[in-house]
Amino acid sequence: MYSSYIAGIGHFVPERVVTNFDLEKLMDTSDEWIYERTGIKERRWIVPCTETTTSMGIKAAKAALQDAGKSPDEIDFIVFATISPDYYFPGPGVGVQEALGISEIGALDVRNQCSGFIYALSVADQFIKTGMYKNILVIGAELQSHGLDKTTRGRNVSVIFGDGAGAVVLSAAKLNNSSQILSTHLHSQGSNAAELMVKDPGNLSKERFPIDFAEHEIPESYFPYMNGNLVFKHAVTRFQEVINEALSANNKSVSDLKLLVPHQANYRITQFVQRKFALSDAQVMSNIHRYGNTTAASIPIALSEAKQEGRIQRGDLVCLAAFGSGFTWASALIRW
Ligand code: UT7
Numbered sequence: 001m002y003s004s005y006i007a008g009i010g011h012f013v014p015e016r017v018v019t020n021f022d023l024e025k026l027m028d029t030s031d032e033w034i035y036e037r038t039g040i041k042e043r044r045w046i047v048p049c050t051e052t053t054t055s056m057g058i059k060a061a062k063a064a065l066q067d068a069g070k071s072p073d074e075i076d077f078i079v080f081a082t083i084s085p086d087y088y089f090p091g092p093g094v095g096v097q098e099a100l101g102i103s104e105i106g107a108l109d110v111r112n113q114c115s116g117f118i119y120a121l122s123v124a125d126q127f128i129k130t131g132m133y134k135n136i137l138v139i140g141a142e143l144q145s146h147g148l149d150k151t152t153r154g155r156n157v158s159v160i161f162g163d164g165a166g167a168v169v170l171s172a173a174k175l176n177n178s179s180q181i182l183s184t185h186l187h188s189q190g191s192n193a194a195e196l197m198v199k200d201p202g203n204l205s206k207e208r209f210p211i212d213f214a215e216h217e218i219p220e221s222y223f224p225y226m227n228g229n230l231v232f233k234h235a236v237t238r239f240q241e242v243i244n245e246a247l248s249a250n251n252k253s254v255s256d257l258k259l260l261v262p263h264q265a266n267y268r269i270t271q272f273v274q275r276k277f278a279l280s281d282a283q284v285m286s287n288i289h290r291y292g293n294t295t296a297a298s299i300p301i302a303l304s305e306a307k308q309e310g311r312i313q314r315g316d317l318v319c320l321a322a323f324g325s326g327f328t329w330a331s332a333l334i335r336w
Pocket of ligand 1: 028156157159229266269
């Protein structure tokens with residue numbers, strides 16, 4: 001048996017900044033409403049057709065490889081988490097394999113929404129612990145701006161989401177290495193699937209055929225639907241549960257935490273969790289005001305920035321936690 005640790009990390013966000021004031025020109029919304037309810041001031045949206053989820057994931061992966069001091073041919077597996085793949089199939093993992101020129105290694109795509117990165121990390125951790133692989137690229141990337149309803153009809157969802165990518169190189173180490181993924185914890189509750197979803201075009205039920213709508217009018221079911229109030233209420237509870245689960249599984253308490261890196265869903269959710277655990281500002285990573293909610297990319301982007309800013313050093317205890325569509329939620333406790 002081995003343990004796994006994050007040998008390198010990197011991220012990529014598109015250059016184009018879209019402020020809340022820019023959104024005021026597209027829909028009936030305001031900087032004040034968005035900032036008060038979510039903490040978001042701006043997000044990155046690609047200049048249309050200049051990037052894909054795969055291309056952003058590749059850029060983040062290259063940055064992670066450089067940080068780890070590893071070359072692509074040392075990678076023996078890829079796990080790619082996204083809800084916004086370039087194609088309905090295949091998923092973007094194979095695009096990374098091709099672009100990095102890594103000969104015919106396995107590539108797995110993970111579809112777990114906001115919890116996607118932690119699910120992906122957990123899968124990679126198990127492969128490394130069993131000795132099957134030594135170096136795995138774990139990527140979370142999203143191109144959401146192409147799939148949002150940017151009219152007033154979609155304002156409760158579209159003001160939140162942004163584009164970007166983050167990646168880590170997860171590597172094998174001896175069993176009790178000082179840097180390691182200590183544990184991961186994964187959950188789901190499908191009874192709430194319809195509360196945060198994109199129903200079509202994935203819906204293969206009899207309701208879907210024949211597609212019967214005027215060409216000029218894209219149906220609402222092609223855009224994300226979110227019961228925001230309900231999602232918020234579940235999020236604050238599940239974040240607490242899954243952070244507690246990670247801490248107690250390792251006999252740790254919140255005072256041992258150097259940094260909590262929550263999925264950047266909504267700054268009000270992060271603040272709620274911070275207050276419940278009586279964590280200081282220094283113990284909680286937040287960059288949602290600049291990037292919005294980047295779903296599977298939000299944790300690796302935040303973790304990458306935390307490292308760049310010197311907020312975590314080798315040996316520090318770091319907790320990752322996420323909640324989102326499915327519902328799914330997850331945590332990871334890491335000795336950095
Ligand atoms: O990452 C995945 C997990 N997602 C989350 O964790 C998100 C959780 N939910 C939330 O963050 C919040 O529910 C939102 C930020 C999405 C919405 O905040 P809210 O306080 O729950 O607002 P609401 O949906 O209850 O809407 C309140 C009012 C409504 O108007 P009326 O009916 O009171 O007249 C909405 O029509 O705000 C209106 N509204 C807006 N107004 C201006 C909704 N969206 C907007 C908008 N700009 N963008």
